[in-house]
Structures are given as C-alpha cells and as structure tokens.
Amino acid sequence: MESIDGKIRVVVADDSKTALLSICDYLEFTGQFEIVGTANDGLHAIQQTESFRPELVLADLCMPRMTGLEAAAQLRKSYPELRILIFTELRGQAVQEECLRCGIDGFVEKNQMPERLMEEVYRLFPRIRGGMERASNAGVPATSEHLPREGDQSGEVKGRESNAD
Amino acid sequence: MPTKKILLVDDSCTARLVNRMIFSQKTNYVLVSAVDGKEAVERAREEQPDLILMDIVMPRMTGLEACRVLKKDKATEKIPVILLTTRGEEQYVQEGYASGCSDYLTKPVNDAELLDLLKAYLGE
Numbered sequence: 001m002e003s004i005d006g007k008i009r010v011v012v013a014d015d016s017k018t019a020l021l022s023i024c025d026y027l028e029f030t031g032q033f034e035i036v037g038t039a040n041d042g043l044h045a046i047q048q049t050e051s052f053r054p055e056l057v058l059a060d061l062c063m064p065r066m067t068g069l070e071a072a073a074q075l076r077k078s079y080p081e082l083r084i085l086i087f088t089e090l091r092g093q094a095v096q097e098e099c100l101r102c103g104i105d106g107f108v109e110k111n112q113m114p115e116r117l118m119e120e121v122y123r124l125f126p127r128i129r130g131g132m133e134r135a136s137n138a139g140v141p142a143t144s145e146h147l148p149r150e151g152d153q154s155g156e157v158k159g160r161e162s163n164a165d
Numbered sequence: 166m167p168t169k170k171i172l173l174v175d176d177s178c179t180a181r182l183v184n185r186m187i188f189s190q191k192t193n194y195v196l197v198s199a200v201d202g203k204e205a206v207e208r209a210r211e212e213q214p215d216l217i218l219m220d221i222v223m224p225r226m227t228g229l230e231a232c233r234v235l236k237k238d239k240a241t242e243k244i245p246v247i248l249l250t251t252r253g254e255e256q257y258v259q260e261g262y263a264s265g266c267s268d269y270l271t272k273p274v275n276d277a278e279l280l281d282l283l284k285a286y287l288g289e
Contacts, residue, residue: 016179018179018183019179019182019183022179022182022183022186022187023182023186025186025190026186026189026190029190089178110178110181110182111178111181111198113182113185113186114185114186114189115189
C-alpha cells in the first residue's frame with residue numbers, strides 16, 4: 001500500500017540495532033520512505049509485514065531465529081506484490097543467486113550501501129526518481145550519483161566483508 | 166575542487182556501514198574500505214586516499230601496526246591517519262601518536278565532531 005504522500009512504506013529488519021538505526025536514519029534523510037516497522041529477525045519482519053502491509057521489506061540476510069532469506073521466501077508466497085530487498089555483509093555470486101532463487105527483488109552488499117540500495121529502490125519504484133532529482137536540484141545530496149561510492153574510482157572493490165560486528 | 170577520498174578501515178561491517186550512511190548524508194567524499202590493517206596498507210598504496218580513518222583493534226594487522234607501515238612508506242607517508250578506538254587511556258593515546266597518526270579519537274565518536282575533524286583535514 002502506497003503512502004498518501006507517495007513515500008515508500010517500508011519495513012526494515014536487521015539484528016544489529018546500530019545498523020538498523022543507521023539504515024533508518026538514512027532512509028528518513030532521503031525523504032522518500034515512511035518506515036512503518038522495524039524488526040530484529042525474520043520472524044519479526046513477517047509479523048511487521050502482516051501488521052503494516054508495507055510496499056517494501058528491506059532485510060538483512062543473516063539474522064537469528066529466521067534469516068532474511070527464509071522470511072523473504074514466506075513473504076513472497078503470501079504477498080506477491082511486495083517488493084523485497086536483501087542486504088548482507090556476505091559476498092559472492094553464489095549468495096546472490098541463492099537470494100534471487102528465493103524470489104527476492106534485489107540483493108545489496110552492505111559494503112555498497114547506501115548507493116547500491118538506492119539504485120535498487122529506483123529500479124523497483126520508478127515513481128520516486130523524479131522526487132529524488134528535484135531534491136537534488138534543491139541542494140540535497142539525494143541521488144545516487146551524488147552519494148559516496150565504494151571504490152568507484154578504482155573498479156571492483158577488493159575488500160572482503162568481515163563477520164565481525 | 167576534486168572529490169576527496171577516504172579509506173575506512175574497520176573489521177566491523179556495522180561500523181563501516183554506519184560511517185558510510187553518515188558520510189552519505191553529510192558529505193560527498195568517495196569512500197573505499199578495508200577490513201584490517203594489512204588490507205589498509207595495500208589499499209592505501211593503490212587508492213592514494215586523501216585521509217585514512219582506521220580502527221585499532223583488528224585481526225591480521227592492527228591499526229597501530231598499519232599506521233607505522235604507512236608512515237615508513239614514501240607512497241603513503243603523507244596521508245593523514247586518524248585512529249579510532251575504544252581505548253582512551255593515556256598510554257594507548259601515546260602509543261597511537263607514536264605510531265605516526267595525525268589524530269586519535271575515542272569511540273563512541275560524536276558524528277559532528279568527526280565530520281568537523283575531517284573537514285579540517287580535507288577542506289570543505
């Protein structure tokens with residue numbers, strides 16, 4: 001269900017409170033999201049989705065009790081119209097392919113956030129692109145072209161992602 | 166003025182994510198990252214960042230060791246290094262500066278304070 005003001009209604013899930021807060025802060029900063037729920041595991045994300053019927057679920061892959069991927073697979077069956085983006089600190093083609101096999105709409109490495117996340121959001125929600133460009137013209141560094149990018153002057157990022165937290 | 170490049174070094178994915186999210190909102194710095202001191206040295210040589218923001222306690226090579234290596238290398242000796250750590254005791258601070266760092270910040274770091282410090286090194 002779209003927000004009255006056109007914002008994307010989103011549920012965000014991450015078992016790290018610090019990461020969750022940071023992501024929510026950023027989403028609010030863009031002015032394009034209404035955060036209707038937050039969750040700290042996959043099961044909680046499903047409950048929040050059932051309660052608030054967002055347009056988008058943004059979930060960490062690795063979470064206790066139920067992973068983001070397991071939650072995504074269940075949500076996909078119940079809510080075919082729901083958009084689901086998974087983010088993770090894990091890297092590699094195999095992980096990405098597994099996510100896409102489960103029916104998610106996009107996959108973002110944490111090391112490429114927020115710019116890659118916003119590119120995926122633009123792809124899934126073309127209606128917000130215009131709003132973001134207007135914001136950028138007003139001086140707000142909101143479009144992905146203006147965001148700091150991981151290694152965008154050097155091609156492929158070489159850094160591995162640690163599991164440390 | 167060309168965009169400034171910062172090398173973020175931390176073994177915590179969350180710490181790197183938080184910094185990326187903050188910098189995305191407040192700056193237009195280009196960000197590259199490394200997950201330990203050893204990788205930081207490699208990336209600093211390759212990327213020639215304008216500044217390095219580095220945690221101290223990391224696997225493989227600590228931030229202190231990495232800072233010492235960077236300062237001995239002509240290719241990286243002039244890059245300012247800001248060390249970030251939870252260890253605020255005097256002996257650790259002294260050890261940090263002895264490694265050749267330009268600044269030493271104790272976590273948790275206030276976002277505004279950090280951004281002001283970066284601005285002082287990198288300009289507007």
